Each structure stands twice: as structure tokens, then as C-alpha cells.
Amino acid sequence: MTFRRTVALTVLASALVACGQAPGSTAVRLQGAHKVNAPGKDVASFSAVKKKVSVPNEVVVTTTEGAKLNASGEILDHFSFRGRTYHLVDAETGVAKVLNALRGQGYKADQNLQAFVTGTTAGAPPAPPPAPPAPPPSDPGQPPTNPPNPGNPGSPGQVPAPPGGPGQPPASNAPNDEFYFSQWGLKMANIPNLWTTTRGREDLVVAVVDTGIDYTHPDLSNKVVLGPNYTFTKKWWQIGKKDPGPIDDNSHGTHCAGIIGSLANNNVGIAGVAPGVKVMAVKVLDANGGGTDFAVMKGIAYAITHGAKIVNLSLGSAGASSVEREFYEAATDAGALIVAASGNEAAGVGFPAAYPGVLSVGAIDSGKNLASFSNHDTSLGLVAPGVGIMSTILGKQYAKFSGTSMATPYVSGVAALVWSKHPELTADQVRDKLLSTAEKLGDPSLFGNGLVDPQKALAN
Template sequence: MRMKKQQILIWNLFLIGIVLIHLGNRNISLQPNQTISMISSMTSQPITKQNEWIIKWKKEYPKEILKDTRLINWLPELKVTRLQLKENVNVSEWLKKWIDDPNIEYMQPNLTVRISQVPNDLFYPKQTYLKRIHMEKAWEQVTKNSNITIAILDTGVDLEHPDLKPNLVDGINLLDKKAKPQDDNGHGTNVAGIVAAVGNNSIGIAGILWRAKLMPVKVLDKKGEGDSFLVGQGIRYAVDHGADIILLSLGEPVFTPFMKEAVDYAVAKNVLIVAASGNEGNQLNYPAAFSSVLSVGAVDQDDEYARYSNYGQQLDVVAPGDGIYTTQLGGQYTANSGTSMAAPQVAGLAALLYQKYPDLTPKEVENIIKFSADDVDQPGWDEKTGYGKINAIRALNFPLERLKDGFEPNNTKETATPFPYNDTFFAQLTLNQDVDWYKLNLPYHGVVDFQLNLEKSLTSPIQITVFPNGTNRNFIYKIKNSTKITLNLPQGLSYIKLEYSDLNQKGMKTDQIRYSLTNQYRINQDQFENNDNLRDAYLLENLQQIIKGTFHKEHDWDWYQIEVNQSGELTVSVSVDTNRLDPVIWFQAKGKHNIEIDEKGSGEKEEKTIPVSPGTYYVRLADYNGYEVIGEYQLYFQLTTSDGDTHEPNDFPLEATPLNGDHLMTKGVILNEKDQDWYQFFLTQPSAIQIQVTNTQNKKIRAVLYNSKLDVLLESQGTSINQTVSLDKGNYYLRVDAQSPLTSYQIIFNDQMSQKAEQ
């Protein structure tokens, strides 16, 4: 419907009044010429207020004014009238008629006035983060929610803190069920104050919520430590005792099924879980890493990514995390930092949304918070800051109609919505040329199950097209009902496109269909499977090679067999690329007891040097927790023989020691005239290679260069060798030997083309 002119004018004048109020609460007066010029530049929007005007007259008001208005008030001592325009009066024409009347001193719209929503709490000026998330504007709409319960799973809460006590309800101490959930660390009290310190009470600070119901659930001790069993119990307790929001400013890097079951239990009971991402500058901790949890990272005081904030594909939003002023043990106040201080802001905002829109589902609340956030890093979603920094006023004013599909616009490949692995999206598809694009970034080659659920069956199909990363082969499916699709996809960015297969379909009963799209991702097994038992141990013919492996299923044991042909010391090393993985090594000689190597924690390298003699050895690798892990480990060995050679065994091409990188210097030992030392290198582009071989004993030495087929390309010998050869891209071998033992020789391997480019 077209907006009426009088509505436009009223709204414009209303905006003018608001501007003038903010300029200093001055008396609002619109001079005739100024009024019209300002009106012409304002943006129009409809309002529902009655069209009332205040006019100050120099003399008596003329009766003629009542032709188009109704007199509400007349203050003869002030010569002021309060008038209401009659229906169907053209405001623009009416203003033109009266704006130049010499009897009018000023005229103004009768604006709505409300009390200030800036709280009077003593330390409120120190809570600068509240302005950064636009809380003052949000408080003009809602300041409290005593209809729902927010459970805080933490170190407990200071039960006698004057700024918290009025908002506390009964909770539990799961460390000692006979004791109260009294905080003995301080962290839980910090968190509680951010969520719901009593606001506008002239003391302390103001929480996101001024009035609320906080349930303290103590799951961490005075050191701030607990375990996944207590956290899982705490989640279930909170759900069973009426919590609507559960806040967890805690976490651990390793997945645990018990905590996952508790989270799923809460989600099934329509409880919203908010969790801090963690402060290690690494992958998200659990439970924040669960896709069903609203995960929160931190930005610094400049609204830039805080370098300590954990990140990843499951990160949803961020909030200020540095110098957050809040409640402290003993009825005091302090400033604290971290994602633990960011997450309570999000939990509080969720409660305000429930107060304004009590019928929202947890997923809808989560989506409003995400879709209303302010970009603070890359446009749209990114793994460091999620959808951006929360914006309270935008969240409260978010158009609920957009919840049907908050990912728009995503109708091109360039605007594809990032789709975190192991997540679910809710959206809708419209018949009129609508296409929905998503992009899935897989950290490793793996299997993905796509589950598309439609709100109802279709008479004509929807087409799903999957574009695997780096390939020209697309997968196309046409479906009319909810369907599961399983694909093996490469590492990197793959795309998914949804559209009606026929945009000119006939017989469609509706032009819109709502759907949910879920992906479940599993890393592929490594190339050495199946090696789950000692009898199936994978034989490593080259002790120099680096083994990349995975634990692609629960209780995956990877067995390897190695052969040692000389006495010395063998260093066994395992490094991992994720803090989700805690490697454990078992090393044993054939027929003997094993040695367990497990000295470090999750994400850390395990390494041990063991005396060995010629024989067969077995190595078993596993994750300490026995879980399926999305990540890789690298296993490598270094044998140092009794004469100090660190490259043995490298007597054959299959055992060749890798020469990696430019300007590489390598030292070796020739045991006797039968000993051959093989090396291998790979060129990514045509290059001029300089090879220098020297020895301090001034003995004759020989070097032979081979291509990948072991054809001889160059052979040179002497007390020192210095040769330059031009080679194409590819794999090459270098063999070094001598007619008599050498206690030490040196190889210098230079890429001349790289050196020239650097110069």
C-alpha cells in the first residue's frame, strides 16, 4: 500500500524532533522556512502515533484552526494549543496553510517522551563494552526477563553479592551436593555479573539483564578445574530443573561422548546452550565446537580479533573480551578478559530476545543473534570472528520474516554461504529464479553425508548440484522428498547449489518450500589401512619416509613394522596438526615387551630415543581417548648408528633420505666400500642444481645423479665434487659411496635458479 503524504510528513517531523532532543534536550521549535527545507531531506517511514501538534500563538488562537483539527488542550496563560488533525486532512497542505501565519510563534509535532534507559549503577561508566554492543538502545525496549532461567555452569557464584543475590535462584554444587554452589574461585561470579548484575539500583554495575533468574551450577573447583563428567551432569541438572539457557564459559579441546549426549539432551528439550570458544588461540574447545551450541569468541578493545580467542568452522559470533568490568568475590568488582567474558553477553542478549519474542525457538534466537551481528573482520562469516560482533539493538529489531532464510543473498557462487562441516542450516527456496549456494571447506579428504529435509513432498523436484573442489565432475540429484546423499569429497572448497529443476513448473501448489540441509563429515582412512592389529602391521620399507596417518574411526590402532640393520639409537617421533589429538606410542622389539611413550598432552609432540640392535620392531599409534579425530599425525624415525650416521638405513633407492628445501647441507658416514648412501629430492619447476660433496679426510668419493627411472644423469668422483646441472621438474636420486670408510662427508645442495630469483 502506498504511504499517505501526511504519514510521511509526520514521520519526518518526528525524526527532526528526535535529532533536536539528542542535540541537547532543547525546546523543539520549527521555524517556518526551516521546517519545510528539513522535511524535504528526510527519509519517510510510517508511524502509528496520533497526529498531534503543539502551537504557540502570539495572540489568541483563531477559530479557523479548528476546521481541520480537534482542540485537546488550551493553555491561555501560555497561549499554547494542543491540536489533533482530523482524519483525511492533508498534512502537507495544512502545514503550507499555517506555516507562514504571523500569529504563530512556533509549531511542533507532539513527540513521545520516555525515561532514559541509562542505568544509575555506580560503576556503569566502566562498562564500556556495553556501548560497543549497543545495549543502551536495546534497553529502551527491554531490560529484564524473569520468565526464564539462565543456568551458569562454572565455579559457582558469590551467593551474597548484593548486585547478584536478588537475581539468584536455587542451584547445586555437583562437587559436594551437601554444600551450596558458593564460588571459591571468582570466575563464576565474573560471568554472572555480566549476564545479570542487578541494574539501575545505584550500586555496582548493570548486567545485560537488570532482572533475571540465574541458576548457579558449580562444576569447577577453586582452581577453576573440573571434568567432562561433571559438566555433562551439570547440563542435565540444569535442563531437568527448568533452565531455558545454559551458559558454559569453560571447555576442553577433546571431544567426549558424555558431554555430547548431555548437549543433545538439552537441545532436544529446547534449551539454548551458549559456550565460550576458549583462550588458546587454537581450535574451538568443546562444547563450543558442537554445531548445536551457540559458540562465542572475543574481539579486543579495537573490535578486532583477539589473538587468544579460539576459532574454527563452528564459531558463531564474537563479543568484547578485553577489560570487561564485572562482579567479583566478596561483594566487590573487577575487570577480567577472555572469551569467558564474551559468552555471557550473548547469553544475556538471548534472554532479552526471549522476553520480547517468547515464542521463538532456540535455533531462531541463535539465528537472530548471528544474522544481526556487525562485521568486524571479513565480510560475512569468517572462522576468526564468525558472523561478527553482536549488536543488541539490531537483534531486538531483527525482522522475523527473515528467519525463513537468513542466508540470503546467496544466489550466486560468489555469494555462497559458508557451510561449516557437521552443521545444519534452515532456509527456503522460492520458485521465482531463486538459487541457494553454499560452500563447504573440508580440512582433509573425507566422506560427507548430506541430509536434505523438505517440509513436505513436492510434485516437481528440487535439484542439488555438488561441485567437488579441483575437479570438473559435478554430482546432480533431483529429489521430491527428504533425501540423504553420501559423497567422497576432496580437501578444500566444494560448492553446493539448490534450485528448482524446472523454473517453469506447472501444477505447483506453492512457490516456496522450506528445507533444512545437514552435512556430516568424516575424515578418510589413511593409505596404510587396514593395520589395526600386530599381524596386519604395515611394513615400512624406507625408514627415512614421513608417514601421514589418521584415526578415522573410534579405537583405531595403527600398527607399523620396521627393520633395523645396524646398532645405534632410534628416535621415534609423532607430531599432530590438531589439539583434538593426543597421540600415544607403543614401541616393541619382536617377541619382547613394549615401551609406552605418552609424556605430553593433547596437540603435543611425542618423542623418545631408544637403543636398538639389528632386528624387527613394531610401532603402534593411537589416540589416548580412542575417538575418531578430524586431524592427521606424522610419524617419523631417525636412526643414529654407533658411528654417528643419522641417515641409515639409506642403502637403496626405497630407503633414500629426503633432501628438502634450498641451500641444504647434509652430513653422512661411509661405513665401508659396500656402503651406499641414497638421497632423494623433488623439483617443482625446471632448475639449475649445484651439488657439492666434500670430506675432511681428503679421500676419493663418488656421487651419481639419477632420474626417477634410475637412469644415470651425472657421475663424478674425486676428493671433492662440485657440479651444476640443469634439471626439469621431477623426482631425482643422488647416490654417494667411497672405496674406503669415511667418518664424515658433507653434501651442499643448492637451487641456483632460486638463488638468482632471491638476488
């Protein structure tokens, strides 16, 4: 028996403070992510455990856009993009009927039709071993101690503070956001200094194809372009059930959106890498962090055809297919920059990050060491901050997450700054600029082209 492939979020916890099974165990592990209320207050936590999820037998069939298959009655869903139509078909009863319908229109299966059937996927990687909670600060007015850093075992229990961090005077250009002191990735690259050149154009849209975005969050106020919710289902008897839209019900997508474009200098929360841009909420993963390749492709197609220049994919699935490869080639040919997480299994670069034309991103810690969980090989594009990253979550709160999921929106934000300064560039040119200006950190099979360097990328 075969199954449609599921996808999983590429996030893992910054530290384990409490461990247990939350209601509705998911296909992603979000253990001990720190929910930060305010400096000097207790740090809460939430957790979920990994669970494999199988879905009914389904096949994705792609044809030229003119093929008429709806009459077969076996099409579960479909969308068209760049001259082709992608059909979700019931594998048990629909394939034969679909093939017959195509042959009746003069199609030949070996020339005009592709299909793939995919298997189950393991969820996100295991979190680091539990660590005891950090002792409370001696001064209740001081911020809580940083959580253990899984990417830097040489300094357990403490993330080294870059210049301008806690206990040091802030840089003169530092924003007044409440938790900026903990945003080591922004401080390491002195990103606020770039905002005198550009904060990101308001007409530049970065799509977050993920679990949705909490567009009611105060740090994302008036920042979010509402896209579709491709996880919504409604049975014939659920007369009053309404689509809630792309509102986040997990926190993962909201966290990614905050890294890209959270408001800056508003005395609230954090600052995004590109606080001037818009983020588009495209919900393809459910509250458990689960979804399908078909929904992801459909979400990307929607984003690109509705004006997104950059598509952030902080997710991954198991293995490649010719249909997906064709789709991602079409997406990049359409002029979009696709930025995708390499994965958290400490293995080779996963998919869709490994497809040609997709900019794959691994994670480093604040010491510029490769994070212990980060996937890597010679195909890796860039690395970026991905350990102990503070950003927005549900409930108008903030949390530190770790994962290539966090490194990816950092690169998407830098790409948005580059494209805002140079709107005449193509997606390939923006990608090449990021790759060619990266800071070399060592072995390309570990760090790819290196650490994304916002200063150099915007300097020319």
C-alpha cells in the first residue's frame, strides 16, 4: 500500500525545560520552546511529541493545462500553474479512469503525463537531551538567563551574548524593541545599521508557506497579506463550519513571519530583519504541523501568482519526485526566489531545499559553529542564525526556537532587503548576490557558501 507523502516542520526546541505530551500529538517536535512574557518573569514552556501520520492513497498527476479531467469524477483537488495542471487523484479508484480520460483526449501516458505516489515521512528531528532549568537571575529586574544552546556544546546553559547584549550598553543604532537584547543574529550582522539604506519596501511581499500567521499579533500589525487556508476541510453535514482563513494555530508560521518582518522601533517585542516588507500568510500545514506536498505546491503557486517575490519554506519532506522537481523549476522560472530549510536531521540536505534553483539554508549558533542538528552537504547554499532565535508566537507572546526553520526566514529577510534596494534585479541575481558575498566559515560541505552577510550583500 502506498501513501501520499506528508511534510514536517523544520524546527526544534532551543532547550528542554519541561517535557510531556501535549493534547493532539503532532508530526513535529516542539519541545520546551521558551515562551517569554517579559524580562524578570518566569519562563513557561510547551511541548509536543513526534507521531507518524499516514493519509489515504492518493496520487498527483500533472498534465498540460488543457487536459479535461474533472469529468472523470475522481479528482480530489487540482490547481494550474505555468501551463500545467496538478491533479490530486484517488489512487485506488481514480488512476485507471484518469488515464482512460486522457487517452480519450489523445494523450499518451509516457509522453504527456507524469504521476508519483509517495510514502510516509518521519517528523522533525529529536530535540537535544533535557537540561535543567537555568537558575533565576539574582536581580528580578534583569532578563532571564539564556537557555542551553544545542548547537554549541562547549558552552552548556549559556548562549554567548554578542556586543551590545545584556549587561552591555546597546549599540547607538539599536532599536527600542523590548527583546532586541536577545536577538543575537541581528546584532552580529548589525542589521539595524542597514535600515538607514532600506527597511524593506512595503510593496515587496514575502510569502510564509507554513502553518499560517497570527495576524492579530501586535508586532505584525498591518504587516500581513492574507492568503488561503489549504488545510480547511468541511464535510457535507458540517453546514455551519466556516473556513477560519490563514490564521496560525501552531506558532511555527508566526515565528517565521516575525523573523522576516516584525515591526521595529515600536517598543514592543522584537525587530524583524526587514521590518518594512509585507508577509503573506499561506496556510498549508495544520495545527499539528502536518501537511502534504500537494498542499505546499498549491500554496507556492498561489503565492507567486498573487505577487510574492520571495517564498519562505521552513518545512521539509522525505524524498524527491519528478513532479515536484518540475514544479519547483516552474516556480523559479516564474521569477520567484524560493528559500527552504535544509532540515534538522544532521544528514544531507533534504527536499524541497535540495531541488535545483531553491536556495537551501542551514543553521549556525552564535559562535558561528554549525548547529548540531543542521543538515548539510555540498549542495547547501547558505547558513544563518538558527539557535535560540527569539520571535513572535501565538497569544501575542514571544519564544526562542532553534532549527533550520529559523535560519531560513533570516535569509528570506536579507533577500528582501537586497531586493528592496535593487528592485531591478532578478531572483537569480538576488540569489547569486547572497551566495557570492557570504562569509566563508570553512568546509563547504558543512557551511555551503558560508554565512549570509547582509552588510556585503547590500554594499554593492
